């Protein structure tokens with residue numbers, strides 16, 4: 140006793156001094172009714188953890204064989220990520236104080252990066268339940284029976300056995316130490332010394348109050364049978380000792396249901412045991428649970444277990460989703476799930492002598508692999524032009540590691556800068572989902588133009604890489620989404636105002652050929668560009684079109700002395716659907732002089748009078764031939780007239796093919812009232828284009844007229860007024876009337892449509908792209924005029 144005390148003291152000092160400590164959270168030690176349970180995370184313990192049992196006498200590695208003999212069960216659950224040690228209270232190296240206080244010392248050896256590290260584990264337990272006269276434990280690797288050692292052969296042994304032993308005892312009359320004799324299917328075997336039985340894997344122990352016997356499964360002395368159709372393994376040992384003139388003998392019987400469990404398609408795993416494995420007078424008490432939890436019958440039923448008695452068997456059915464069960468995903472060719480249950484079953488038998496037997500069974504039940512399906516749902520909304528793909532039914536133990544989009548790998552979560560997103564959501568049924576979004580127009584998306592139905596196929600092949608907890612092999616889930624976008628959007632032009640006109644730019648897209656580009660009724664080709672003086676450049680990247688002012692296709696509006704606006708329209712027509720889109724750009728320009736002969740017969744003239752009227756004379760004193768027709772607008776040097784071609788004293792000259800309307804600008808002397816003709820303005824229309832003039836009092840021409848201004852008057856200062864040669868100065872813009880107008884959906888309001896314009900000096904101010912109209916500066920105007 141003194142020695143034991145010293146050792147205990149030594150041990151406790153020793154454990155205080157230990158250097159390696161198991162970190163929080165990875166170790167779980169719990170005293171259960173008849174055993175100590177230790178669970179350690181494999182992430183900490185490594186894949187090959189080992190335990191040593193330690194007592195005063197030494198260090199005992201818990202090998203498989205040693206465990207079964209000595210009351211230990213070690214199970215590594217790689218799929219659950221833990222190693223579990225169950226140690227019986229009667230295990231070999233446990234310090235037992237009066238069958239009431241049990242102290243365990245273990246060392247756990249783990250390998251960290253190839254280095255062995257040892258951790259000391261110590262725990263003291265006191266069972267909460269009193270010991271029954273006979274206790275049988277069917278562990279996963281051994282059967283253990285303990286009986287109160289006060290029990291004499293009278294109550295522990297049947298009369299027949301007692302008689303059967305007599306001849307044996309007679310022959311070994313000298314035996315004084317303990318011996319054991321096995322019975323196998325009613326057959327007695329030769330007795331052997333306990334020491335010999337121990338070498339054959341059996342365990343015997345005599346505690347303060349109990350005799351303990353332990354046998355691994357499958358020993359030659361044990362036998363397998365069937366009871367009520369349930370496989371049962373049984374070991375029957377009679378331990379005896381002749382002490383002087385008395386023989387002490389104890390019968391030790393352990394019988395265990397070896398049923399491995401079965402499953403059905405109701406979502407239950409079912410396990411059976413014979414109802415009366417031990418003699419009993421009345422119906423027996425049953426306790427069942429998972430992981431050592433003890434639920435009495437009604438509680439078990441509440442938890443969804445089904446406990447039935449049928450054909451003298453107890454059937455325990457546990458629902459797959461029972462609390463305490465483990466669900467695992469598994470990958471082998473496909474995705475599967477299975478369930479593991481650590482079943483604990485307890486039954487109390489009371490025989491006709493009112494002697495109680497407590498039977499405790501530990502069984503690991505595993506369901507077969509059950510196919511598990513992930514699903515992808517195409518939640519793409521075409522209008523958003525974004526693939527939205529939902530991956531659902533992902534179990535908790537599976538996580539998305541990466542995705543392959545059309546063959547290109549991306550880790551998830553995506554980089555902050557990525558245009559893709561993935562959102563994880565947790566569902567109430569212990570699954571989660573991932574929603575992936577990839578824009579149609581992203582370069583990763585495969586676009587295919589279908590010429591037949593004029594649509595674009597956007598294609599996204601997804602290969603999800605899913606990692607299953609504790610498994611090395613990932614699972615790949617494939618999805619292929621194709622979206623058909625019927626609205627092949629029209630090419631989008633960029634446009635900008637420049638000094639000399641308007642520039643259009645179009646970046647090519649693969650399906651742009653579905654659209655044809657035209658100016659008015661004419662397709663835009665390099666020939667057309669050359670014909671009209673447009674500057675067209677077209678490479679594989681983009682198309683550039685510079686349209687100089689006053690070239691074919693321009694329209695003009697809001698002519699004032701300050702300037703005018705010109706706009707140019709490009710039509711984009713889908714030749715499959717005939718859908719037409721327009722690209723219109725309006726720019727402000729400045730011109731010192733101009734003449735416009737519109738199709739509705741309106742002549743608009745801006746003239747510079749600075750050289751034609753006497754110095755100090757006012758442009759406001761000018762008029763047309765009919766002096767009631769004064770300028771609409773006048774400033775220090777210029778005047779604007781706008782009038783119907785055949786009014787205000789115009790003369791009409793009919794040619795062979797055309798008609799010319801001519802008027803003159805007169806300067807009216809302030810004092811004398813004399814009028815001096817200083818300029819001639821005329822508009823010539825082709826006769827063929829005129830419809831109405833001679834039928835109705837309404838002018839209507841298919842084409843605009845050609846205008847010219849002729850400076851006729853000499854300056855009163857004697858300075859020769861420059862005569863602008865009409866041919867040289869005129870900018871001729873052919874008409875754009877025609878079928879093209881039919882598909883102009885939103886034509887800007889133009890009153891009247893101007894077709895021809897004559898300009899002496901042009902200055903434009905680029906507008907647009909953030910610049911305001913304030914760029915029309917007075918200084919620039921002055922400079923222009925001076926220059927003129």
Ligand SMILES: *[C@@H]1O[C@H](CO)[C@@H](O)[C@H](O)[C@H]1NC(C)=O
Pocket residue numbers: 157158159193198246256257258259
């Ligand atoms: C048990 O583990 C402790 C702590 O690592 C160590 O100090 C001790 O030496 C180990 N004992 C044996 C017998 O290995």
Ligand SMILES: *[C@@H]1O[C@H](CO)[C@@H](O)[C@H](O)[C@H]1NC(C)=O
Pocket residue numbers: 421422423489493
């Ligand atoms: C079974 O018998 C024992 C001992 O006689 C008694 O304590 C127990 O209540 C009985 N159980 C039932 C269900 O009858």
Ligand SMILES: *[C@@H]1O[C@H](CO)[C@@H](O)[C@H](O)[C@H]1NC(C)=O
Pocket residue numbers: 449450
């Ligand atoms: C019970 O035993 C009978 C007769 O052997 C058999 O027909 C029946 O199927 C058994 N019931 C169950 C649930 O095993």
Ligand SMILES: *[C@@H]1O[C@H](CO)[C@@H](O)[C@H](O)[C@H]1NC(C)=O
Pocket residue numbers: 531532566567568570
């Ligand atoms: C879990 O819930 C999600 C969302 O409601 C559903 O799509 C999925 O099918 C459910 N999975 C199971 C196994 O019930």
Ligand SMILES: *[C@@H]1O[C@H](CO)[C@@H](O)[C@H](O)[C@H]1NC(C)=O
Pocket residue numbers: 555
């Ligand atoms: C993403 O990048 C922005 C800008 O660099 C930063 O402000 C933001 O915190 C980043 N977000 C994440 C989740 O990293």
Ligand SMILES: *[C@@H]1O[C@H](CO)[C@@H](O)[C@H](O)[C@H]1NC(C)=O
Pocket residue numbers: 543602604615617
């Ligand atoms: C999915 O991705 C994995 C890993 O990149 C690859 O091994 C596998 O072949 C891919 N599957 C398909 C069908 O592309």
Ligand SMILES: *[C@@H]1O[C@H](CO)[C@@H](O)[C@H](O)[C@H]1NC(C)=O
Pocket residue numbers: 517518519520521619620621622623
């Ligand atoms: C995905 O959804 C889009 C938009 O609803 C639809 O156009 C497309 O046909 C769908 N693709 C597949 C493969 O189901």
Ligand SMILES: *[C@@H]1O[C@H](CO)[C@@H](O)[C@H](O)[C@H]1NC(C)=O
Pocket residue numbers: 652656663664665677678679680682
């Ligand atoms: C411009 O070039 C592209 C190919 O580079 C061609 O498809 C297109 O017809 C060309 N457009 C014009 C107006 O020449």
Ligand SMILES: *[C@@H]1O[C@H](CO)[C@@H](O)[C@H](O)[C@H]1NC(C)=O
Pocket residue numbers: 696697704725887
């Ligand atoms: C013409 O001027 C009017 C009035 O100033 C203005 O409302 C209109 O938008 C202008 N038209 C264009 C094409 O600039």
Ligand SMILES: *[C@@H]1O[C@H](CO)[C@@H](O)[C@H](O)[C@H]1NC(C)=O
Pocket residue numbers: 794795796797823845
């Ligand atoms: C008008 O017609 C005549 C005769 O055909 C032609 O010579 C002249 O060039 C035409 N004028 C204009 C401005 O078209």
